Amino acid sequence: MNKSELIDALRDATGVTRADAERSVEALINTITNTLKKGDQVSIAGLGIFEAKMRAGRTGRNPRTGESIEIPAMRVPKFRAAKALKDAVK
Numbered sequence: 213m214n215k216s217e218l219i220d221a222l223r224d225a226t227g228v229t230r231a232d233a234e235r236s237v238e239a240l241i242n243t244i245t246n247t248l249k250k251g252d253q254v255s256i257a258g259l260g261i262f263e264a265k266m267r268a269g270r271t272g273r274n275p276r277t278g279e280s281i282e283i284p285a286m287r288v289p290k291f292r293a294a295k296a297l298k299d300a301v302k
Contacts, residue, residue: 248289260293 213221215237223233244254244262253263269285 251287256294258294258296260291260297263290263292264288265290 219230219233219237222228222236223230226233228236247254248262248264251264253261255261264287267286267288270283272281272283273279274281
């Protein structure tokens with residue numbers, strides 16, 4: 213399912229217009245993104261937890277030249293699925 217299909221599913225489930233469903237999906241994505249940018253986590257019961265974690269810096273290799281390069285430490289988004297979601301997918 214992609215973003216457009218998610219918007220259509222939301223529209224069908226709630227009976228709102230496609231424009232309203234699209235604004236709702238965009239608002240949810242923006243809220244999660246902005247919360248992670250601040251360093252906080254988003255916990256949605258039954259779905260899981262979105263959080264930003266630090267990934268340590270490391271030495272990598274340029275595949276084209278074989279040259280060693282330093283990859284800096286950075287924050288990356290992580291998702292941990294809730295038990296209810298894991299059980300539903302089994």
